[in-house]
Amino acid sequence: MSDELQNHTISGVDEGLASDESILKTHTRIRREPFFVASPVLFTTAFALIIVFIFGWFYQRRYMGEQNPQMYLHERTDIALYNDWLERPRGPIVYDYYAIGEKLYTTMACVGCHQANGEGLPGQFPPLAGSEYVKIEDSTLTTKVLLSGLVGPVTVKGSEYNGNMAAYGGLKDQEIAGLVTFIRKNWGNESSEVTKDDVAGVRGEIGSRDPWTAEELNSYFQ
Numbered sequence: 147m148s149d150e151l152q153n154h155t156i157s158g159v160d161e162g163l164a165s166d167e168s169i170l171k172t173h174t175r176i177r178r179e180p181f182f183v184a185s186p187v188l189f190t191t192a193f194a195l196i197i198v199f200i201f202g203w204f205y206q207r208r209y210m211g212e213q214n215p216q217m218y219l220h221e222r223t224d225i226a227l228y229n230d231w232l233e234r235p236r237g238p239i240v241y242d243y244y245a246i247g248e249k250l251y252t253t254m255a256c257v258g259c260h261q262a263n264g265e266g267l268p269g270q271f272p273p274l275a276g277s278e279y280v281k282i283e284d285s286t287l288t289t290k291v292l293l294s295g296l297v298g299p300v301t302v303k304g305s306e307y308n309g310n311m312a313a314y315g316g317l318k319d320q321e322i323a324g325l326v327t328f329i330r331k332n333w334g335n336e337s338s339e340v341t342k343d344d345v346a347g348v349r350g351e352i353g354s355r356d357p358w359t360a361e362e363l364n365s366y367f368q
């Protein structure tokens with residue numbers, strides 16, 4: 147045996163002793179060791195995963211419509227309705243300002259102070275019914291009060307008030323427009339409707355500011 151071969155000899159094993167038969171036996175034994183795929187647990191798991199993956203792939207192809215909303219429509223009638231709806235002409239949104247305002251008058255608690263009949267409470271909360279701040283032709287006054295509030299002494303229908311009306315500028319343009327329209331057209335008031343564009347105009351003009359004083363708004367009555 148050459149020196150080179152001897153260096154590869156595993157210490158303690160005398161290769162000279164291995165017969166053909168013993169080598170074959172050893173190899174057979176090694177082949178019988180469970181290879182990991184042959185383990186039933188691993189095999190079943192892997193198999194299940196492959197099934198899930200294939201199923202998932204088909205399912206996704208079938209039901210994920212790549213942004214096509216029609217994928218949710220399984221019935222022919224649904225699809226017909228949907229197409230019909232798509233083709234319907236669409237105009238600008240029409241707001242029912244009075245209805246919006248009527249609802250907000252309660253939910254925004256205006257009603258708690260100015261009352262359901264718009265008469266307010268003597269000495270505390272001024273009336274909206276017949277109020278010069280509401281009936282006035284130039285609706286920007288009412289809009290300004292709602293957007294930024296009103297504080298300090300004010301005379302409404304000949305009576306003095308000295309309170310604090312919170313700002314409602316956090317509401318959307320169409321909501322302010324609704325409130326202004328509602329109080330301008332209710333309880334015998336018969337003033338014009340106010341739209342969200344009107345409100346946007348006033349909002350853009352005054353920006354966000356402190357509550358008005360009656361004095362600052364005096365020019366409306368001159």
Ligand code: HEC
Nearest residue numbers: 254255256259272273277279296297298307308309310311
């Ligand atoms: C907490 C009570 C309170 C609530 C809620 C309230 N207000 Fe007022 N409001 C007042 C007071 C007080 C004044 C007078 C402020 C002053 O004395 O400077 C006033 C003034 C006004 C004015 C101008 C004066 C007038 O009588 O015309 C209008 C318009 C008005 N409120 C509308 C509303 C609307 C619409 C709401 C609901 C979004 C509302 N208010 C919610 C208390 C309230």
